[in-house]
Amino acid sequence: MENKAIKVALDWFPAILFAYVIPAAFTHIFDWNLSDVWLHPFSRNWIIPITLLAVMSALPVRQLAIVGFRPLILFFFGSAIIATLPVLLVLSFSALDTNAELLFLGDSYWKGLVPIVGGWIGGSTSQLILKELANTPESLFLSVLVLDNILVNIWTILMFQFIKKADSLSKLFNINDPLPEQLEGETEKYGRKVKPIFVLLIFLALASTIYLLNLSFLEMVVSLSVLGFALGNFIPSWNAQFSLKIGGIGIVLVMAILGLKLDFSNLTLPMEFIQLVLIWLILHFVGMLLIAKLLRLNLVWVPIASMANLGGISTAPAVTAAYRKDLMPHAVLLAILSMVTGTAWGFLTIFLFQSL
Numbered sequence: 001m002e003n004k005a006i007k008v009a010l011d012w013f014p015a016i017l018f019a020y021v022i023p024a025a026f027t028h029i030f031d032w033n034l035s036d037v038w039l040h041p042f043s044r045n046w047i048i049p050i051t052l053l054a055v056m057s058a059l060p061v062r063q064l065a066i067v068g069f070r071p072l073i074l075f076f077f078g079s080a081i082i083a084t085l086p087v088l089l090v091l092s093f094s095a096l097d098t099n100a101e102l103l104f105l106g107d108s109y110w111k112g113l114v115p116i117v118g119g120w121i122g123g124s125t126s127q128l129i130l131k132e133l134a135n136t137p138e139s140l141f142l143s144v145l146v147l148d149n150i151l152v153n154i155w156t157i158l159m160f161q162f163i164k165k166a167d168s169l170s171k172l173f174n175i176n177d178p179l180p181e182q183l184e185g186e187t188e189k190y191g192r193k194v195k196p197i198f199v200l201l202i203f204l205a206l207a208s209t210i211y212l213l214n215l216s217f218l219e220m221v222v223s224l225s226v227l228g229f230a231l232g233n234f235i236p237s238w239n240a241q242f243s244l245k246i247g248g249i250g251i252v253l254v255m256a257i258l259g260l261k262l263d264f265s266n267l268t269l270p271m272e273f274i275q276l277v278l279i280w281l282i283l284h285f286v287g288m289l290l291i292a293k294l295l296r297l298n299l300v301w302v303p304i305a306s307m308a309n310l311g312g313i314s315t316a317p318a319v320t321a322a323y324r325k326d327l328m329p330h331a332v333l334l335a336i337l338s339m340v341t342g343t344a345w346g347f348l349t350i351f352l353f354q355s356l
Contacts, residue, residue: 019252023259034260043257048125049207049224051250055339056228058244070295074288075305075334081287082120082309083345086113087352089276100272109273110353111136112144116277117349119148120310122342124254129221130346145258146267147274151281156311156319159303163323166300177298179327193237202231203246221343244336300327308334
């Protein structure tokens with residue numbers, strides 16, 4: 001029997017977000033300092049590699065056709081806005097205020113924006129990868145982690161409410177775009193012949209090999225991404241559904257371990273930084289609305305694509321289910337695509353900033 005109070009609470013605060021909050025609450029209540037425990041290198045050396053393999057092997061190219069062409073355009077534009085807009089905003093802020101120029105370029109606070117790109121598009125795994133690649137200082141990263149957690153939680157709540165009003169808003173925008181019919185047998189489209197135990201053993205063997213080769217972090221990411229993609233697309237009997245479950249579990253674990261570093265007292269960012277991130281988030285959504293209007297695309301895809309970009313494999317389908325549960329496979333596919341491309345978009349952001 002459902003508890004109505006719990007149901008209402010979860011409608012506004014999705015359960016997946018507790019992965020961050022609960023570990024942070026324990027460290028705060030008991031005054032624990034777990035920012036340097038063994039779980040963090042364990043996550044970097046083992047959980048993240050296995051998660052990368054699982055996510056990449058759960059994305060058969062043929063499955064992308066399910067979401068259609070226009071929602072993919074909307075999704076990629078949303079990703080492009082996230083990856084490029086911070087550079088334009090830094091330039092704008094710098095042109096208006098020399099102090100902002102000193103902050104973002106002189107003091108290298110742009111390095112705090114790069115992990116946000118990874119956290120929004122690719123999730124916790126990409127966030128950590130890009131933090132390493134941008135050489136983001138630990139103190140700045142911890143502050144960004146708190147800000148990112150707060151904003152994504154609020155954004156998820158807002159998208160839960162927006163998607164419920166998508167039909168009326170589409171009419172307001174004079175958009176008459178029918179949604180796709182319910183997918184038939186979507187779970188059967190994932191290969192199931194490879195037994196889960198063998199999938200795990202393959203992941204462990206590949207992760208162990210990469211670990212023993214002592215590759216750089218970037219080399220590890222590229223190698224495992226290619227290997228994972230090969231597993232999912234060149235082995236006809238690959239168990240993509242189980243891989244997806246492993247990827248989801250891995251993401252939650254990465255989030256929970258990151259939550260051990262989450263200390264709200266670390267939110268010591270300059271106001272210019274917070275203002276830029278808020279404008280960045282709002283313009284991302286406004287841009288997606290405009291693109292949906294130009295494409296004559298049902299506005300239900302805006303929160304789905306936005307959450308696939310900002311939320312990921314757990315929150316995107318959760319938000320979608322608030323509107324129509326049969327659209328969840330579409331959200332899952334977009335979220336997987338987000339995880340796959342998040343690090344690459346972050347590379348673009350780093351390149352643009354280093355070009356300034």
